[in-house]
Amino acid sequence: LRFDQAFNTNQSNSNAKVSDYDSASKNFIINNNLSNLNNRKTMGYIPGLSLAKSFNKNRLSVFKSLNIQAKIMEDFRWEDNQSSIAWRNLNRQMQFFRYEASINYNSFNSQKNNYNLSMNYNKNFEYPSIDALFTIVDDINAYNITVGNPNLKNTVIHNLNLNGNYNTQNQKSPYGINAFFGANYNLSQNPVTDSVINALSGKRITYYINADQGKNLN
Secondary structure: OEEEEEEEEEEEEEEEOOEEEEOOOOEEEEOOOOOEEEEEEEEEEEEEEEEEEEEEEEEOOEEEEEEEEEEEEEEEEEEEEEEOOHHHOEEEEEEEEEEEEEEEEEEEEOOOEEEEEEEEEEEEEEOOOHHHHOOOOOOOOOOEEEEOOOOOOOEEEEEEEEEEEEEEOOOOOOOOOEEEEEEEEEEEEOOEEEEEEEOOOOOEEEEEEEOOEEEEEO
């Protein structure tokens, strides 16, 4: 039984200077709608409680082991975004309950073969970025505009991973066999994606939305 804590912090600063070229005067003119200063600070604190158990068996040239682990975590996130563009100023706090589990089995026989099987599962989450919530729209291309959505929800992610390998260990054999397999299943709830409006005029407006779910299997 183990209790651990993780803490991380990050700060990024940007100074975007955007100009438009005036072909008449042949000068660059500052675009005040796009030029901006941005200061982003993030902090994360994750206390976790894990339970692990191992079973081992040895005899002569044979070794077998089974390892099981489960962990629960409370994920606290803070983000403070300060921008010279007033509507991009954002201060938010999030709290999310996470958990993960794994099981690993290994069998080794120095005279025959060695194989390993493992399965891992974890539940995580992602929150929409400031650029997805409050997008800076460059209207220089009036026919292709991306719009943010301040009502976006967090994305919950479930991931299941399976792995296995097998290889022969008989030193007297003139050949050897090696094989492996891997599988991964990912389920996202409320994933951030985009929706598109194509107007008859040819204008294309893209805006961020939450889809119901997304699945991926490899």
